[in-house]
Amino acid sequence: MRSILLLTCLLAMLAPAPGAEAGRIRGEPAAPASGAAAQRGREPAAPASGVAAQRGREPAAPASGVAAQRGREPAAPASGVAVQRGRGEPAGPSACAPPGARCLPGAPARAIGVRGVPLPALRAVPDPVEGGRIVDALGREVLLRGVNVNAFVEYWAYDPALFTTYPFTEADAEAIAAMGWNAVRLLLSWSRVEPEPGRYDDAYLDDIEAAIETLERHGIYTVVDLHQDAWGPSLAARPGEACPPGDSPAFGWDGAPAWATLDGGQPRCVPGVLDQRETSPAVRAAFDAFWADAPGPGGVGIRTRYLAMLAHVVARLARHDAVAGWDLMNEPNAFGEIFGGPGTLAGLAGFYAEAVAAVRAAEAAVGAPRRLVFFEPSALWAVFDFGAPPPFTDDDQIVYSPHLYQGGLGGTLSEAAFDLARADAATYGGAPVVTGEWGSGPERAADPGDDYFERHQALQDRYRFGALLWTWREACGDPHKAGDARAGRVPEVWGLFDVDCATNQVRGWREALVAALRRPVVRAAPGAIAEVRWDPAARRFELRGAGAPPGASFAVFWPSRNGQPPWAAAQGLHAIRFEAAPGGQHYVVGLAKGGAWQLRLGD
Numbered sequence: 001m002r003s004i005l006l007l008t009c010l011l012a013m014l015a016p017a018p019g020a021e022a023g024r025i026r027g028e029p030a031a032p033a034s035g036a037a038a039q040r041g042r043e044p045a046a047p048a049s050g051v052a053a054q055r056g057r058e059p060a061a062p063a064s065g066v067a068a069q070r071g072r073e074p075a076a077p078a079s080g081v082a083v084q085r086g087r088g089e090p091a092g093p094s095a096c097a098p099p100g101a102r103c104l105p106g107a108p109a110r111a112i113g114v115r116g117v118p119l120p121a122l123r124a125v126p127d128p129v130e131g132g133r134i135v136d137a138l139g140r141e142v143l144l145r146g147v148n149v150n151a152f153v154e155y156w157a158y159d160p161a162l163f164t165t166y167p168f169t170e171a172d173a174e175a176i177a178a179m180g181w182n183a184v185r186l187l188l189s190w191s192r193v194e195p196e197p198g199r200y201d202d203a204y205l206d207d208i209e210a211a212i213e214t215l216e217r218h219g220i221y222t223v224v225d226l227h228q229d230a231w232g233p234s235l236a237a238r239p240g241e242a243c244p245p246g247d248s249p250a251f252g253w254d255g256a257p258a259w260a261t262l263d264g265g266q267p268r269c270v271p272g273v274l275d276q277r278e279t280s281p282a283v284r285a286a287f288d289a290f291w292a293d294a295p296g297p298g299g300v301g302i303r304t305r306y307l308a309m310l311a312h313v314v315a316r317l318a319r320h321d322a323v324a325g326w327d328l329m330n331e332p333n334a335f336g337e338i339f340g341g342p343g344t345l346a347g348l349a350g351f352y353a354e355a356v357a358a359v360r361a362a363e364a365a366v367g368a369p370r371r372l373v374f375f376e377p378s379a380l381w382a383v384f385d386f387g388a389p390p391p392f393t394d395d396d397q398i399v400y401s402p403h404l405y406q407g408g409l410g411g412t413l414s415e416a417a418f419d420l421a422r423a424d425a426a427t428y429g430g431a432p433v434v435t436g437e438w439g440s441g442p443e444r445a446a447d448p449g450d451d452y453f454e455r456h457q458a459l460q461d462r463y464r465f466g467a468l469l470w471t472w473r474e475a476c477g478d479p480h481k482a483g484d485a486r487a488g489r490v491p492e493v494w495g496l497f498d499v500d501c502a503t504n505q506v507r508g509w510r511e512a513l514v515a516a517l518r519r520p521v522v523r524a525a526p527g528a529i530a531e532v533r534w535d536p537a538a539r540r541f542e543l544r545g546a547g548a549p550p551g552a553s554f555a556v557f558w559p560s561r562n563g564q565p566p567w568a569a570a571q572g573l574h575a576i577r578f579e580a581a582p583g584g585q586h587y588v589v590g591l592a593k594g595g596a597w598q599l600r601l602g603d
Contacts, residue, residue: 119216121321124372124397128430131422131464133528134372134399137321140524140552141545143532144221144324144434144466146183147176147496152208154189155479156233156252158486162477162504168211176472177218178583179496179514180521180557183324184215185436185468187227191257194309197297205316216322218582219523223374223468224317225327225436226310228255229479230277231286235261235268243269250280251482255330260302262289278333278379284341287333291342291351307354311362318368325372327401327436328355331379335387338380348378349392356393374401374436377424382406385417388424400425401436404456404467408440413455418463434466442494446512453516454536461532469517470494476501518559520601526552526592541566541601548572548592554599558586561603572597 120137127133134142151168176184192204212222230253237249247269266281277283288294293301310328317323334348352375359373375398378387382405402421407413425431444450460467474480474493481491481501491501496514498507519534520541526548533542543556554573558566558581565578565586576590588601 117219119219119221119322121369122221122324122372123370124399124432126396126428126430126432128426130430132399132425132430132432133464134324134432134434134466136524138524138552139549140526140554141522141529142182142524143464143522143529144183144223144468145460145521146181146185146220146467147179147469148185148187148225148437148471149211150187150227150471150474150478152189152192152204152211153187153227153254154191154233155254155477156236157477158251158479158482159477163475164477164479165475166473168214170214170217172472173214173218173220174582176215176220177581178585179518180559180581180585182219182521182523182557183221183223183466183468184472185223185225185327186211186215187225187330188313189227189254190260190306190309191232191255193313194260194305195257197259197300197305198308200309200312202316205313209317209320212317212320212322216320221322221324222320223324223327223434223436224313225330225374226313227327227330229253229331230255230280230283231333232256232258232261234258235263235280235282235286237268241268243267246272248272248275250277250282251479253277253479256286256306259297260305261286262294262296262302264289276380276383278331278335279339283333284339284343287343288341291334291336291347303351303354307358310355311358314359314362314371315366318363318366318371323371325374325397325399326359327374327376328352328359329376330436331376331403334378334389335380345378345387345389349389352389353392356395356398360395370395370397372397372399374399374434376401376403376436382409382411382417385420388427391428396429398428398431399466400428400431400433402433403437404435404465405438405440407452407456408438413452413459415459418459418465421465422463432466433463434468435460436468437470438467439470439494441492442496442498442510442513443492445510445516453513457517457519458534461534464529464532473497475499476504520559521557523555523557523587525554525556526597539603541599543599544597546596548594548597550592550594552592554590554592556588556599556601557581558588558601560585564603566601566603569600570598573599 122134122136122142125133125135134144136142149168151165153165155164157164186208188208192201194200215222232255233252235250236252241249243249250268250270263282263285266285268280268282270277270280290302290306293303296302296305314326332348334343334345336342336344336347356373360370363370373395377389381387381402400421402424404417404421406417421433425433438456440452444452471494473495476491476493476499478493481493484491493499493501496510498510499505500507519536522529522532522543525543525545527545528547529543529545531542531544563584566588568576568588570576572593572595573590574593576588579587579589581587
């Protein structure tokens with residue numbers, strides 16, 4: 001494991017002089033952002049400047065808002081400190097990390113775990129009353145905010161002429177960091193990890209590991225997600241398959257390899273009464289075989305194979321502190337209480353118990369610390385507000401990860417869904433909550449009468465949940481677009497990149513969506529966070545906490561206007577600095593004096 005505390009001190013030695021922004025002298029223009037790399041004949045990912053290159057044409061970068069208004073900088077409280085646009089308070093006599101670190105007296109503050117700095121490992125602090133927290137190796141609370149990346153998924157292709165994913169590049173990581181995000185949920189496919197029974201594709205895992213390292217260079221944690229939708233890509237309706245009246249031929253999706261798909265010859269049709277891909281008889285049969293650990297190739301149970309595959313992935317990647325943890329299975333089909341069969345919530349709990357044991361054994365075998373284990377309720381949790389499994393482990397390094405799509409894919413966005421998630425988490429000893437997916441159609445961000453994205457993020461802040469948006473970018477050939485194609489519509493993809501699916505060319509950034517999503521992000525806070533509040537109209541941010549050890553550092557991403565840092569007013573904090581962030585944004589960093597603290601930022 002990397003020596004984080006030693007690097008803390010090394011970075012402190014390299015800190016800029018008081019009043020200077022990291023990486024440049026006041027008045028000196030920032031270096032130009034690098035361009036995008038070519039992508040094996042596909043449309044390139046966004047370059048570091050946050051602009052998607054399109055066959056030689058670069059659209060304008062998304063607007064960062066109106067010009068900063070001067071003269072609105074509030075005076076600091078009598079007991080606090082004010083920092084105004086780059087004029088920072090000199091460091092205190094001891095700007096060190098928590099006790100035990102080797103630090104230099106008088107070293108000014110630096111952001112720990114920002115670009116180019118190894119990320120401290122994460123751990124869970126359960127709390128059944130106030131809600132669990134995620135903290136890093138320096139004892140600072142971390143709110144994981146970010147996005148899903150599907151570049152490594154093996155999707156079923158509804159149109160062989162269309163690619164199903166975009167590749168992931170350094171430019172993508174740079175652009176994700178420019179959004180202020182500090183986490184990516186990186187999707188893996190079992191069909192790619194284990195294309196044949198017992199044979200693992202380590203070249204594929206090399207690509208996954210390279211992506212983790214790329215993300216870490218940009219200050220971004222990775223949640224390794226064993227992804228599946230409706231079991232796997234092989235369960236598309238057979239050629240010429242006739243479905244009952246009202247039902248529709250099933251699409252294929254992603255996840256399990258064909259050799260692990262035991263559907264018993266069941267119909268590959270989606271019942272019209274629910275119109276949910278998970279309710280196809282073939283999908284339900286394949287999951288029933290999984291829950292029952294039915295023997296597959298070589299007489300080995302399908303669930304046994306999955307657990308061995310999971311352990312192999314963990315053993316390959318566990319050495320990285322930048323791995324936040326492991327998402328055991330995306331949206332598992334565990335609703336035997338509704339449809340019958342072995343896939344009950346008790347069965348899901350049994351699987352999770354086995355999976356946690358497999359993960360811990362694999363980590364121990366390679367000498368890695370326990371990483372966080374993310375687990376989900378059943379696939380229909382956001383539809384029925386039901387599906388959390390009973391408690392299954394006494395392991396305290398678990399994270400509850402429901403997908404908070406209420407209000408995004410039907411239903412109503414309200415505190416009720418967040419209350420349900422917190423109540424569910426309390427049954428697991430007060431595990432932290434990170435919603436592994438949330439989101440809605442990107443056109444909603446451009447509707448001035450629709451504030452879905454703003455309200456969802458405000459609730460994330462109010463409940464102090466981690467949150468990972470679906471999705472970074474989506475291709476026209478993604479099976480999520482197959483329904484549009486079947487209906488004769490030109491698909492409209494999700495994600496931050498607009499794509500003309502009539503020509504399969506990227507148009508550029510969705511500027512309204514970028515504006516709705518780019519907001520302050522608490523990368524690390526000393527002690528425990530008590531309140532996070534952002535007013536996007538007034539561009540005012542407030543962060544409060546308590547229990548901070550003296551000298552503990554903090555780091556907050558600030559979405560800058562025209563490259564200008566914010567004003568800052570603080571109590572219980574000092575040595576505040578502004579550091580350059582990707583895309584002309586800023587990190588606000590500093591140290592705690594000890595105890596309660598407050599930070600206010602604005603234009």
